[in-house]
Amino acid sequence: MTNDALRHDGRAPDQLRDIRITRNWLDHAEGSVLVEFGRTRVLCAASFTEGVPRWLKGQGTGWVTSEYEMLPRSTNTRSDREARKGKVGGRTHEISRLIGRSLRAVIDTKALGENTIVLDCDVLQADGGTRTASITGAYVALVDAIADAKARKLIPAKAEPLTGSVAAVSVGIIDGRPVLDLDYPEDSTAGTDMNVVMTGTGEFIEVQGTAEGKPFDRAELDALLDIAAKGIVDLTALQQKALAETARERVL
Amino acid sequence: MTNDALRHDGRAPDQLRDIRITRNWLDHAEGSVLVEFGRTRVLCAASFTEGVPRWLKGQGTGWVTSEYEMLPRSTNTRSDREARKGKVGGRTHEISRLIGRSLRAVIDTKALGENTIVLDCDVLQADGGTRTASITGAYVALVDAIADAKARKLIPAKAEPLTGSVAAVSVGIIDGRPVLDLDYPEDSTAGTDMNVVMTGTGEFIEVQGTAEGKPFDRAELDALLDIAAKGIVDLTALQQKALAETARERVL
Amino acid sequence: MTNDALRHDGRAPDQLRDIRITRNWLDHAEGSVLVEFGRTRVLCAASFTEGVPRWLKGQGTGWVTSEYEMLPRSTNTRSDREARKGKVGGRTHEISRLIGRSLRAVIDTKALGENTIVLDCDVLQADGGTRTASITGAYVALVDAIADAKARKLIPAKAEPLTGSVAAVSVGIIDGRPVLDLDYPEDSTAGTDMNVVMTGTGEFIEVQGTAEGKPFDRAELDALLDIAAKGIVDLTALQQKALAETARERVL
């Protein structure tokens, strides 16, 4: 296979899947997004509540956190519910923490005041890249929740809790070639797998690369980072486009 | 208020909300339905697996069961995840068991062979009647899963595990008047609340009535059962209509 | 079998088992009853405590709740303890909630003041009808606990938290005939099984009917409700008789 051959679904190496961002998919949540990266479909709900966890009280700062979970039949074969097993698995914890950290990186918690925003990211259908779709969609829900809080005067109109935008994408090496935004079939065969979280201005928030098969060298790492940066530019544009549109009215 | 006044959303006392049944909303599941009763929105996924739980092995009969759960922000204010709390709540257990019993009532487990179908009902948005929407939607997903199993020759083409159809609806007494298919604002104020599960041929599978405020008498009970029977006729027609249409192709 | 044939234990179709209600079976509890429906034996303890759960504080209303559990060897074969399994099962939750709701239906929580009464119903021996025996016995323990609270001036002497009496009974269809108060052998073979909770004045608090085998029609449902009403009349009389007697002194 030559480096310019197309991928199994016809995409170019540096091409995202079809990305759809549907705002206000829910009526109750202060912000909500159904985000789709191809067949991967994640429902991101932002819940704004006044007050902060006990360990933060009285410090004048807010809190942003996230919980990620997969529906039992989001995957090809059914998985047991974590609630039934009575414990949250390591992978679920890991991804929840990653999403929370990524969003906090663009939040000025002082400007948020003593308020909490929880981002629930529930994977309705999984086809690779659920954590990167979650971060990308949750950012949009977060923007809407903050706007809603301003409209309801829960935070001052001139406060600006957001310090930038954030998006995330996966990259990997398949058959020796770096590719962007892997779907599940690609993810299963990639020798190296990396998730990159960046700001809309091209800086890194989180880089997590893992050699699934053989270790990778510095040149491969550099190529992966290049292609990820390109994908983040595209995702940032799609987020801005979605936010520029008039969203469906929530039925309160 | 007179008995013929319309309800807060303009419905007649014996009128269902807008019901939508979208088949094959998921690609992986053998059967899946996004069912909407007004703003209540439940994702029902039917997972077919060969084999049965240990306690059923070797008896030549299959098993149908269900797990119900609400997404944390399906409701007006966010609830904690049961997985994080490490235990499944009483209400969740109760409804999961009800859905399972209701579907088993129209299943011939001998004809199913030693196979298991799990119906996952995840409430994406709650506005009253989540358990009745779950049963009504899960039945359609179950029909599709059985057809899929026949197509894949996992059960014989001439076996007929389904012995009938099943649907469910809530009824209640509001301001002394029986009404059908309560939404959340109605449910919160109803003096008596009843969930009725019936077959497509008008027989009872389950009747659960609870006096939320003052106890009810036999005449009220009779009126509630009458109106429920009418609702089941309508829901059965909607189920048949959905099943008669050509569903979207799953992308396997 | 003709409709007027006797049952396996010689009872008429509408006849209760031998019912025994022993008050003050315990010394510590504010109210306690060992209730026996034939061989079914449940220990109901009413614990009165000042104060209410956090979510009720400051509203001037009390709380009544219940916890039901079966001893591991109350049944024919030993069951594992829920404490050892680390979680409460669905059936246990369901019945605990039913008992609590049933008793709250005859409680004026305002008149109770900010006090809590917990009804612990522990099944010492199970032979069918443990939930209905629990409700019937717990009511008597509740009456005693309220009298005790008045005697100790924890609630005003002229307050009347009780708005009526409550009892419960099971009914079912066996060989096409409605029968009252099923024991375990009957319960295992009944085609339809219904638990009915009613006030002493003949109104419904809860109706839960389930088709175990084939669905039931409206005529069967009506017949079951008729026979249940008769049983509640008898149980109410037995409760009143027990309460009219002088109970054993508690050794405090």
Place this chain on the structure above:
Amino acid sequence: MTNDALRHDGRAPDQLRDIRITRNWLDHAEGSVLVEFGRTRVLCAASFTEGVPRWLKGQGTGWVTSEYEMLPRSTNTRSDREARKGKVGGRTHEISRLIGRSLRAVIDTKALGENTIVLDCDVLQADGGTRTASITGAYVALVDAIADAKARKLIPAKAEPLTGSVAAVSVGIIDGRPVLDLDYPEDSTAGTDMNVVMTGTGEFIEVQGTAEGKPFDRAELDALLDIAAKGIVDLTALQQKALAETARERVL
């Protein structure tokens, strides 16, 4: 106070409370005893099952174990259920293990064959000495369960799994004087508290002494052991008397 003054309930220092041992209190269990040490009331159920835990399989030996638990309102103020808390407390574990060890000390597991007997000791009412009452009562239930297993030919008629009898009693130092079989008011004030498990032939199986207040010396320890030995003689006689009587028929 002189050494010969009577105790708060009129007992002599070396006198047991009224002990009652009621066999076959339950119908289902292979052996069952309601044992009462004064107001302490424990239901001991022996469940015989064929087979052994996995780690014992194929070794030709049986297993005897125990589970102890207190009902929530067995005590003066209500305790939360361990099942609801989702974990078994340290004290419960400790006593369950003690009962199991004590009974195994008089069992020849080879003679028992690959069978398991579980002794469930559920405290219905607690007034001190629940663990010693449990051991004393459980022994009698164990004897009955073994006789039942022989009658049903689950173990050979000439096998003798029992190598002796076992009973247990508490002793303590109150106001400088050793006393036998403490009730709760005594237990709360005792400076030293000891539980002694012995065979019917006067040998020790377990000795557990704890200085609750100030440490105790060797002379006090010796006096406690003397008085315990006297109590075990009396309890052994009561066990033999109960076993010599004809027990109530179980209704199977």
Place this chain on the structure above:
Amino acid sequence: MTNDALRHDGRAPDQLRDIRITRNWLDHAEGSVLVEFGRTRVLCAASFTEGVPRWLKGQGTGWVTSEYEMLPRSTNTRSDREARKGKVGGRTHEISRLIGRSLRAVIDTKALGENTIVLDCDVLQADGGTRTASITGAYVALVDAIADAKARKLIPAKAEPLTGSVAAVSVGIIDGRPVLDLDYPEDSTAGTDMNVVMTGTGEFIEVQGTAEGKPFDRAELDALLDIAAKGIVDLTALQQKALAETARERVL
């Protein structure tokens, strides 16, 4: 074997293993000891915190408690972590409670003020006697933590929370002969096993003896207590010696 034969490791019957007590093995803890009884190696950390558990608040008394745990590979074959199993085992609870009780026996909680000291005893390597090593080492860590609290003026310089010293040792009967401080090979073969906790002045705090094989008589019990008392004298001397030396500086 004659009574004067040496043990498998060459010790006399009443001889301790090599005991090492290393103070300030940790830098963070207010007191810490690596205690070694031969190859048994336990890390005891004393954590001093201001305040007491909720149930003790406002009574002017402090609290001392302990948590014991074994590292998974402290033993000959690896055990699963209790954290992964999601529950603390019965043996772990039992030993934690024993250590806590033993240390509280030499603490004047009034003099401690409303402060808490937790003794964490983590078994790094187990070769018999881990609970007795834990108590013996934890006492030394406790002394250091109290001295540290005085130095930091968290308790008054002239307060004396310690009322004495405490040490513990195991004794057992092997081949009919009482021996002191059993290592694992001895412990596995001992017919009777006893743990004795005593003060430095020779009084008993706790005596726990168990017949592992056949029951033991009073003469054997007496012999075991004699030899234990001798071991406690030796351990007390070693504790005093360790405390008299200048400990390594903690790097704070």
Place this chain on the structure above:
Amino acid sequence: MTNDALRHDGRAPDQLRDIRITRNWLDHAEGSVLVEFGRTRVLCAASFTEGVPRWLKGQGTGWVTSEYEMLPRSTNTRSDREARKGKVGGRTHEISRLIGRSLRAVIDTKALGENTIVLDCDVLQADGGTRTASITGAYVALVDAIADAKARKLIPAKAEPLTGSVAAVSVGIIDGRPVLDLDYPEDSTAGTDMNVVMTGTGEFIEVQGTAEGKPFDRAELDALLDIAAKGIVDLTALQQKALAETARERVL
């Protein structure tokens, strides 16, 4: 501060802390290492067992996994035990999974045969870099465990399960300058924190970088990777030196 100023403990920016690797610190484990990165002290135990988890059976391949945990007083203030909380925290899961992946990257599971090696990494004292110390130490324990398995002929003498060596180090940006192997005071103030796992031949196994404060750019990322590579060279040399020495004999 200029770029060539020394760090708070006098180290050069690219200088490791004092590293100590003590092999066979335990007697029971097939391989064990007490690894110290300055004051960070981790006990790594490698447990070799025949057989593999169920999901791997019959495939002829082995398994290497890891469990990481911190002792409650390894840190400056005491943390609750995860076993007591009944659940493993997200951070613990995350690090356990990272260690397991890192070691599997240098294992040929075919050559290991159907055997399992568990690496338990228990943090005795934490001062930053516990995960990197764990990986670095666990590798040495793994080498010893494999040598032991060969010596005991549990794997063939000529099999070579190890495909290379692995070490890990943290890097971060402090005051705009990249520094190597951060201790806790540095870690708390670093703007960016990265953990790098590499082979002894300089290839990447895992790269995890997180912007704690402000996002970082590509130039900073490059500088961090450079300094990490230097640190891995030094750690690899220390591992080889430790493995070249004769280790203490285990007392089996």
